Amino acid sequence: MLRKLPKIELHCHLDGSVRLNTIIEVAKQENIELPSFEVETLDSLIKVPEDCTSLEEYLKRFDLPNKIMQSKSSLKRIAFELLEDCARENVKYIEVRFAPSLHRQKGLSLEEIIESVLEGMHEAEKIYDIKSNLIIGCMRSMSVEEAFSVVNAGEKYLNRGVVAVDLCGIELEGFASIYKEPIDLARSLGYRVTIHAGEGASGKNVLDAINLLGAERIGHGIRTKDTNEAYDLAKAKKIVFEMCPTSNVQTKAINNFSKHPFYNFYKDDMLVTISTDNRTVSDIDLTNELNIIFDEFNMGIEEYSKIYLNAVDACFADSNTKDWLRSLI
Ligand SMILES: O=c1[nH]cnc2c1ncn2[C@@H]1O[C@H](CO)[C@@H](O)[C@H]1O
Ligand SMILES: [Zn+2]
Numbered sequence: 001m002l003r004k005l006p007k008i009e010l011h012c013h014l015d016g017s018v019r020l021n022t023i024i025e026v027a028k029q030e031n032i033e034l035p036s037f038e039v040e041t042l043d044s045l046i047k048v049p050e051d052c053t054s055l056e057e058y059l060k061r062f063d064l065p066n067k068i069m070q071s072k073s074s075l076k077r078i079a080f081e082l083l084e085d086c087a088r089e090n091v092k093y094i095e096v097r098f099a100p101s102l103h104r105q106k107g108l109s110l111e112e113i114i115e116s117v118l119e120g121m122h123e124a125e126k127i128y129d130i131k132s133n134l135i136i137g138c139m140r141s142m143s144v145e146e147a148f149s150v151v152n153a154g155e156k157y158l159n160r161g162v163v164a165v166d167l168c169g170i171e172l173e174g175f176a177s178i179y180k181e182p183i184d185l186a187r188s189l190g191y192r193v194t195i196h197a198g199e200g201a202s203g204k205n206v207l208d209a210i211n212l213l214g215a216e217r218i219g220h221g222i223r224t225k226d227t228n229e230a231y232d233l234a235k236a237k238k239i240v241f242e243m244c245p246t247s248n249v250q251t252k253a254i255n256n257f258s259k260h261p262f263y264n265f266y267k268d269d270m271l272v273t274i275s276t277d278n279r280t281v282s283d284i285d286l287t288n289e290l291n292i293i294f295d296e297f298n299m300g301i302e303e304y305s306k307i308y309l310n311a312v313d314a315c316f317a318d319s320n321t322k323d324w325l326r327s328l329i
Helices: 020-029 040-045 054-065 070-086 110-127 144-157 176-189 205-210 222-226 228-236 245-250 264-267 288-298 301-312 319-328
Strands: 007-015 092-098 131-139 162-168 193-199 217-219 238-245 271-274
Touching: 007 070, 007 217, 007 238, 007 271, 007 288, 007 301, 020 040, 020 054, 020 070, 040 054, 054 238, 070 092, 070 110, 110 131, 110 144, 110 264, 131 144, 144 162, 144 176, 144 271, 162 176, 176 193, 193 205, 205 217, 205 222, 205 228, 222 271, 238 264, 238 301, 245 288, 264 271, 264 288, 264 301, 271 288, 271 301, 288 301, 301 319
Parallel strands: 007 092, 092 131, 131 162, 162 193, 193 217, 217 238, 238 271
Antiparallel strands: none
């Protein structure tokens, strides 16, 4: 049932969603060394293992895809293919996210990197019945200066596909305050703001992401359930949660799906949405992600519509796109 329904994906990392065959083909074309050129071996190197113990360990899986995401043509191709994969399971709108700073290893400028990804997305939009926008992320493992550079580089693309800024990568307790200036700058330039928080560390980070960084949406945020102040603030401010249950089980942010706060949040009228986080690294698509949650919590089509409409309201698309998305359900 879910495969045929229109879907919206608000939280999907480009570098975590690269096709395995594409990794091999790009590596051959560009003479890039890989630990293996066998699909099965690469599969086990890029997909998160069942015994993964933490977000830190999960994040190590991104070195491999990023090796082959260092040219304009590969960035464009990978962005195109992500939309193609999404369109094939009836995702009608996706906000792709990535961290431009990870793609500078062979000398591309931040502008060239962003532009290449946008080109791939726009090309796919011409062929498939899907719309998209781009969220650019600043890595929390890099300097605050680098975050400023990313925000400044993305500015000229703000009306051409870039809609928002994100902070991603490793989550330390109390990370938010040092990013206040670049995120304030981004907001003043017209970026919307979504922040990964309350995933690898406590719900206090969610509180800070809202209060200090002005986050309108929170990536994951599952530990908000343990911090009353963050929960109440998120509810009062109508903050939207981009929840990615499969990724949360893999990073051990929770022990199993039955412990996921998604359904409790939903019943309490918190604004929840469901996404994949990383299609390849987490080995999941949006249809299956929804299937897992719908089975676990016995949900049906009415509940699906509500979650879909949450995503329409929460997405960073223009009003025409939102009207179109509303007309589909
Ligand atoms: O769930 C997550 N939490 C935090 N960071 C993540 C997650 N998934 C991926 N990335 C990080 O975002 C970068 C840019 O896309 C990836 O390279 C990875 O390091
Ligand atoms: Zn993420």
